[in-house]
Amino acid sequence: MATATKIHLNPATDAGIYSSNVREDAAQTASEILQEDMAKHHVFFNDQGFHNHIPHQILSIYALGATPEHIKAGYKHNKIYQRPALPASQDVIQSMHDVAKFQECLGKEENYPNYLAFFQQEIDDKGVGGVLEEYIFAGDERAENMLCRLFGGLVHPLIHLGFGLEFNQPAIVAQALAQTAVHEDWIGRQFFLPAEKMAGGIGKPGKKSLLQLLDEVHTDKALIESVRWTDANKIRDGILTRAPGEMVKYAAQFTVSEEQVEEKLADMINTVVYYTSTAQRPTKDMKLDFFFIHCLNSSIFFSKIIKLPFLDQRSKLRLLEWKGRMDLLMYVSRGMPDLLLEEVAQYPIKDDWSQIFARSLAHPSDDGHLAKLVRALAHGEKVCQPYESSNRQMPIKGDMWLRIGNIAVDSTVKEENSPMWIRSTGFDEAWEPQGGARM
Structure with a gap:
């Protein structure tokens, strides 16, 4: 079962809204690789804010009928230039429950692992729908701030959220919200x-x-x-x-x-x-x-x-x-x-x-x-x-x-x-x- 911390693709329910010849063995391989990517890699692969596309890549080819070999080859090709994941701070994660502290951390790349852990906890407690309502669509200052950031970075946060929602993966949704939080809001x-x-x-x-x-x-x-x-x-x-x-x-x-x-x-x-x-x-x-x-x-x-x-x-x-x-x-x-x-x-x-x-x-x-x-x-x-x-x-x-x-x-x-x-x-x-x- 997919959770906020575990990626699990079931071809019967998680093939996406458009798919072709999705395979059971590919679902297992994709789940394992996406889990590894979440644990090992940062959201940006360089200091210019270029995005880690591995989740987009793996879920797309999985939906198009990729074999486990296709998935492994794609991951091997694109993992070599990723930056390692940054450590999270339990103190910062706890502080994010305070609205003012949450907003102080916005737009700062180093807070991605903190936001990821924070949103994983929130999704575990409130579900994907409850978290999106509170942090994206509530209409208060915090939610408006996050919605503005969702469309930043050449809409990559929106794309990442789309993948999480389409393939029923709360962990990908948590990644997307963490990614949203460290983007800019000017647009x-x-x-x-x-x-x-x-x-x-x-x-x-x-x-x-x-x-x-x-x-x-x-x-x-x-x-x-x-x-x-x-x-x-x-x-x-x-x-x-x-x-x-x-x-x-x-x-x-x-x-x-x-x-x-x-x-x-x-x-x-x-x-x-x-x-x-x-x-x-x-x-x-x-x-x-x-x-x-x-x-x-x-x-x-x-x-x-x-x-x-x-x-x-x-x-x-x-x-x-x-x-x-x-x-x-x-x-x-x-x-x-x-x-x-x-x-x-x-x-x-x-x-x-x-x-x-x-x-x-x-x-x-x-x-x-x-x-x-x-x-x-x-x-x-x-x-x-x-x-x-x-x-x-x-x-x-x-x-x-x-x-x-x-x-x-x-x-x-x-x-x-x-x-x-x-x-x-x-x-x-x-x-x-x-x-x-x-x-």
């Missing part, structure tokens, strides 16, 4: 909370789709000029410094009422797949943007989130609204590339989904990003299919999903010196050899 303070205020609160009926808003920002001169290749952080130093009001204005228009949840979920998934796949240059080899894929990869978890029995409707709406706003912000931050649908529509289909999954499992250097991507694509196809024949705008439809899956695997297994991903695809510099990796 929430400067963007999400102002957008929510301008929207008039949570759950207002949405009059515009995310796709419509994407089209509108693409022609906004202030936003076009708000981001520069040289910005150290294109969101903080670019958009939220040069055009915060304009960005918040558009973001506030993405709202989701209780009656719109399913439709807006499909809109969100389709739109982020659309801009991730079609941001191409006809004179260059096809590549997918590393920043965009994080929005795509995190989309899969919302099919689980909107069905969670312990989460109230207001919290579900709030998360979905913030996700759509993050997707819009990310598109602007990468220089708003032109979106060339014909590049996807004419791409050849060589592999079906099972072959795409097999190629991603066998990738020699993937750290989980590719496996996450193809699983989210295959899931997105299922979510969006019911809406394709209606009048709703769904630019990605029919066999385009499979074409994008082929693009994903083809573009990441090019010649040895070619990077798997491109970064900030709207800028000419990104397409040059050794294009930068600025945030």
Whole structure:
């Protein structure tokens, strides 16, 4: 049985919302490896805050039918550069029960092991639902602070939480909350909370789709000029410094009422797949943007989130609204590339989904990003299919999903010196050899 301190995957109940040929022996191997990773490794693998992706990687390939050998090989490849876990302090862990002390520890990397132990204890006492309600959705100062941090770090805390919820692993949820606590909160303070205020609160009926808003920002001169290749952080130093009001204005228009949840979920998934796949240059080899894929990869978890029995409707709406706003912000931050649908529509289909999954499992250097991507694509196809024949705008439809899956695997297994991903695809510099990796 999975607990806040023990990872245990059961293929019958913990295969995820999208899976293919999940194996019993792989579940056991994955459980053992994830347990070891939690005990031995830090949340960041370097001092720049780059994330340990092992849980994402292992759970993704497990869900796609990995063998124990696949899982062991993936772990062996990606554990060698991880930093060792830091020691926890019982005094600090105990002090975190005081709200003021809890908040004093926020944003400090060295407190990750303390937060991990703290949230493990809290989940043991109150359950996952009770802890999320108290520490993320209560609406008090502490919870608002944590919610702002959940969307920090290129949405890695949100992705980690999504994996814990999707695969029913309280220990992964505890990791996610600890990771959330040591991230920054500026993106929430400067963007999400102002957008929510301008929207008039949570759950207002949405009059515009995310796709419509994407089209509108693409022609906004202030936003076009708000981001520069040289910005150290294109969101903080670019958009939220040069055009915060304009960005918040558009973001506030993405709202989701209780009656719109399913439709807006499909809109969100389709739109982020659309801009991730079609941001191409006809004179260059096809590549997918590393920043965009994080929005795509995190989309899969919302099919689980909107069905969670312990989460109230207001919290579900709030998360979905913030996700759509993050997707819009990310598109602007990468220089708003032109979106060339014909590049996807004419791409050849060589592999079906099972072959795409097999190629991603066998990738020699993937750290989980590719496996996450193809699983989210295959899931997105299922979510969006019911809406394709209606009048709703769904630019990605029919066999385009499979074409994008082929693009994903083809573009990441090019010649040895070619990077798997491109970064900030709207800028000419990104397409040059050794294009930068600025945030």
